[in-house]
Amino acid sequence: MKIYSFHRDNFSLISRSQIHQISALDEELLKAENWGFEYWSQIVQVDKLQKWCLYWAQRDGDILGFALYQVVGQLVDKNAQWHLCKIVVSESEQNQSIATKLWEAQRRDAPASEIFLEVRASNLKAISFYLKKMMTVVGWAKAQYSDGEAALRMLGPRKKISD
Numbered sequence: 001m002k003i004y005s006f007h008r009d010n011f012s013l014i015s016r017s018q019i020h021q022i023s024a025l026d027e028e029l030l031k032a033e034n035w036g037f038e039y040w041s042q043i044v045q046v047d048k049l050q051k052w053c054l055y056w057a058q059r060d061g062d063i064l065g066f067a068l069y070q071v072v073g074q075l076v077d078k079n080a081q082w083h084l085c086k087i088v089v090s091e092s093e094q095n096q097s098i099a100t101k102l103w104e105a106q107r108r109d110a111p112a113s114e115i116f117l118e119v120r121a122s123n124l125k126a127i128s129f130y131l132k133k134m135m136t137v138v139g140w141a142k143a144q145y146s147d148g149e150a151a152l153r154m155l156g157p158r159k160k161i162s163d
């Protein structure tokens, strides 16, 4: 399994069939919040590299998971805030540290960046994952999702006390 990135400083070109796989995973795991193939195709254009960063995990041509960030501000700014829009791992591949590897790839590319995200208040697996990555709950948004569910807002990663 290897991690690839669509990132300004080190990008792999992404094929139509890979976009199909990502969009299918998005639909399967995030259901009503999936973005659809057309929107995904617009994001992964080379002229969008200042704004979007995509990481994906691949084995034998199969995409197992991905993380998509939107950079708020200028990518050249080492302290820019990155909005983690989606992180998804195929159901059959979960609990094997794939999301962790996707996460670590972003931290290597932009170690000083701050990450912001919103997550469904009921998504305990994702919340537990983010807490382990040193993210902190900073607020919540009532009825953020179309079904009325609230979102937790998280920011980080906070520094370890020993740092």
Ligand SMILES: CC(C)(COP(=O)(O)OP(=O)(O)OC[C@H]1O[C@@H](n2cnc3c(N)ncnc32)[C@H](O)[C@@H]1OP(=O)(O)O)[C@@H](O)C(=O)NCCC(=O)NCCS
Pocket (backbone or CB within 6 Å): 029, 030, 085, 086, 087, 088, 089, 090, 093, 094, 095, 096, 097, 098, 099, 100, 101, 119, 123, 125, 126, 128, 129, 132
């Ligand atoms: C949240 C999500 C991305 C995590 O992906 P993942 O690849 O399973 O994550 P990891 O394997 O890196 O870590 C998850 C857990 O597995 C555990 N784990 C990792 N490797 C392990 C191993 N070898 N053996 C046992 N457990 C392991 C981790 O400790 C972690 O435990 P936790 O639930 O107590 O935090 C995944 O569950 C997912 O795709 N969910 C659906 C989509 C979603 O809701 N995304 C978030 C909102 S966009």
